[in-house]
Amino acid sequence: MVKTQVGKLRAVSGRVIAKRMLMNLIALLIAVAFLFPLYWILISSFKTDVEIFNKNIAYWPRDFSFVPWVHQLTDNDFLFSLRNSFVIALLNMTLSTVFGCTAAYGLARFRTPGKKIIMLLFLVTQMMPGSLLLTPLYLMFTGAGMLNSYAAPTLAIATGSIPFIVVTLRPFFLSLPKSLDEAARIDGCNAFTSFIRIMIPIARVGLVTCLVFCFLHGWNDLVYSMTFNIKASMRPLTANIYKFMDKYGTKWNQIMAYGMILVVPVVLIFVSLQKYIVGGLTSGAIKE
Amino acid sequence: MAKFFKRYRDRITGMFFVLPAVAYMLVMMVYPLLYNFLLSFRDLTVMNFKGNTSVFVGLSNYSTILQDPAFHQAFWQTLWFTAACIVVQFSLGIILAAFFNGKFALAGSVRGLLLVAWMMPVSVTGLLFKYMFLTEGGVINDLLKMVGLMGGAPLGWLINPSLAMWAVIITNCWIGIPFNMLLLSTGMSNISHDIYESAAIDGCTVLQRFFRITVPLLKTSILSVLMLGFIYTFKVFDLVFMMTKGGPLNATEVLSTYSYRQSFTLFNFSMGAASAVILFLCLMLVGVFYLRLIRKDEVM
Numbered sequence: 001m002v003k004t005q006v007g008k009l010r011a012v013s014g015r016v017i018a019k020r021m022l023m024n025l026i027a028l029l030i031a032v033a034f035l036f037p038l039y040w041i042l043i044s045s046f047k048t049d050v051e052i053f054n055k056n057i058a059y060w061p062r063d064f065s066f067v068p069w070v071h072q073l074t075d076n077d078f079l080f081s082l083r084n085s086f087v088i089a090l091l092n093m094t095l096s097t098v099f100g101c102t103a104a105y106g107l108a109r110f111r112t113p114g115k116k117i118i119m120l121l122f123l124v125t126q127m128m129p130g131s132l133l134l135t136p137l138y139l140m141f142t143g144a145g146m147l148n149s150y151a152a153p154t155l156a157i158a159t160g161s162i163p164f165i166v167v168t169l170r171p172f173f174l175s176l177p178k179s180l181d182e183a184a185r186i187d188g189c190n191a192f193t194s195f196i197r198i199m200i201p202i203a204r205v206g207l208v209t210c211l212v213f214c215f216l217h218g219w220n221d222l223v224y225s226m227t228f229n230i231k232a233s234m235r236p237l238t239a240n241i242y243k244f245m246d247k248y249g250t251k252w253n254q255i256m257a258y259g260m261i262l263v264v265p266v267v268l269i270f271v272s273l274q275k276y277i278v279g280g281l282t283s284g285a286i287k288e
Numbered sequence: 289m290a291k292f293f294k295r296y297r298d299r300i301t302g303m304f305f306v307l308p309a310v311a312y313m314l315v316m317m318v319y320p321l322l323y324n325f326l327l328s329f330r331d332l333t334v335m336n337f338k339g340n341t342s343v344f345v346g347l348s349n350y351s352t353i354l355q356d357p358a359f360h361q362a363f364w365q366t367l368w369f370t371a372a373c374i375v376v377q378f379s380l381g382i383i384l385a386a387f388f389n390g391k392f393a394l395a396g397s398v399r400g401l402l403l404v405a406w407m408m409p410v411s412v413t414g415l416l417f418k419y420m421f422l423t424e425g426g427v428i429n430d431l432l433k434m435v436g437l438m439g440g441a442p443l444g445w446l447i448n449p450s451l452a453m454w455a456v457i458i459t460n461c462w463i464g465i466p467f468n469m470l471l472l473s474t475g476m477s478n479i480s481h482d483i484y485e486s487a488a489i490d491g492c493t494v495l496q497r498f499f500r501i502t503v504p505l506l507k508t509s510i511l512s513v514l515m516l517g518f519i520y521t522f523k524v525f526d527l528v529f530m531m532t533k534g535g536p537l538n539a540t541e542v543l544s545t546y547s548y549r550q551s552f553t554l555f556n557f558s559m560g561a562a563s564a565v566i567l568f569l570c571l572m573l574v575g576v577f578y579l580r581l582i583r584k585d586e587v588m
Binding site: 020023024026027028030031034035037038040041044052053055057098099100102103105106107109110111112113118120121122123124125127128129130131132133134135136137138139140142155156158159162163166191192195216219220222223227238241252255256259262263266267270274277 | 298299302303306308310312313318319323384388390393398403410412413416417419420425430462465519525526529530544547548552557560565571572578582
């Protein structure tokens with residue numbers, strides 16, 4: 001009696017293991033098919049000119065060439081744009097985090113008057129198309145003599161990043177017990193020091209998510225930088241792609257190397273901070 | 289009295305935290321929004337911008353736009369683009385979410401890896417797919433030929449007006465699928481395994497389990513993913529601009545590229561502003577429902 005039951009269990013677990021193996025296999029196939037474009041940008045950036053222009057497409061480069069990468073990374077125009085990309089991304093990250101975190105905390109912790117309307121303001125902003133702000137901001141920045149600066153795209157990008165932080169981070173602060181705050185006050189903190197010393201460190205998972213996404217908002221921006229900064233020397237990499245394509249025509253290995261350099265930071269950030277990104281996004285970005 | 293004072297102080301402190309961000313949004317968003325609205329009733333172009341001599345023209349920008357065949361084309365193409373993208377990215381997203389919700393070693397890491405497609409700069413994604421969709425030397429035509437799906441001449445994905453929109457839709461779905469999957473799989477992981485187990489005892493098949501348990505329990509999550517999907521897809525700009533710039537022959541023109549062209553190619557700022565207002569109104573039609581859906585949680 002007992003023996004047959006054990007036998008049954010073994011058979012079942014054998015089937016479960018087989019099923020899991022199969023699912024792992026399917027998962028791998030999905031990954032290969034779905035991520036093929038990433039493979040393609042990577043290997044294309046290592047192809048020689050001869051291979052890029054060859055009519056028979058090579059799915060594996062016959063000889064790896066570092067020429068496109070070296071070419072980009074030693075080009076002055078490229079390096080300037082790369083620097084602009086970093087400056088705009090970091091500026092947006094700083095600006096949005098300072099404004100966004102404080103607002104998220106204030107809206108979660110205090111009986112702020114007009115809370116409902118303020119939350120509505122942030123939620124509606126998240127839905128707005130960039131093109132709605134583009135024309136008025138362009139005219140405002142023209143009037144203020146702010147075209148071709150780091151400030152113009154940064155200020156515009158932050159109108160999207162600040163609401164993102166408020167909506168993502170507020171649930172974090174809401175979920176912290178109020179007694180924490182009160183204990184800090186008894187120990188001599190005021191509202192501000194308790195925010196900086198107690199709340200921020202505790203909400204760091206959410207905070208890292210926000211920092212990452214604000215960096216990416218700035219790094220990935222195309223439309224604001226392209227519209228406000230006409231001078232190529234003030235444009236980030238994304239906005240200079242077209243100028244660059246005129247220069248290289250159909251040398252797609254060069255173009256793919258250019259694109260890869262824009263993707264590398266994203267992948268690095270993602271690989272090192274995956275748990276923060278997925279955890280932070282799903283706890284705040286969507287509600288059930 | 290002391291109680292009143294304490295409550296009052298609480299409000300003041302709260303305002304200190306909230307005020308900077310609100311002031312920022314008032315200056316950088318609410319004011320431009322109103323400015324844009326006023327602009328749409330004037331005739332501001334690059335010609336009269338310097339002299340500040342634009343005049344009030346009432347609704348004439350709106351009537352010009354609504355009579356412009358290019359606007360009609362852009363409007364219907366935006367709707368078609370949005371509908372096609374949502375159907376594809378939602379259905380594949382929910383299937384993948386259900387699949388990766390299973391317990392196997394690679395579930396978490398592969399699911400995470402797919403998200404890179406969503407986080408990449410859209411301008412690079414556009415560029416990459418532009419390369420892959422090339423008629424000659426594009427890897428997609430080469431693959432189609434290899435598996436025998438393309439017999440005759442290579443397909444002109446980006447130069448044939450009837451194919452170009454498909455190329456953009458496919459690319460946008462590549463970005464949208466992982467996002468839909470991520471949002472839906474969070475909802476799924478909250479469904480208790482006990483329900484599935486008792487369903488399994490009752491002899492439930494995989495499909496029944498999906499349609500009778502997962503979908504009904506995910507209803508709110510599904511609704512908000514669909515609405516968010518609509519909002520994000522309807523305002524598409526970067527991708528279209530990078531891949532086709534609205535061409536060939538306006539075949540991929542959408543509302544945001546139409547508005548951009550009015551303002552920054554034709555320098556007809558008021559027309560650009562008016563078309564942006566129309567785009568915003570379309571978004572708000574769905575936005576209002578989305579706000580009502582999440583209101584309970586977000587705005588206490």
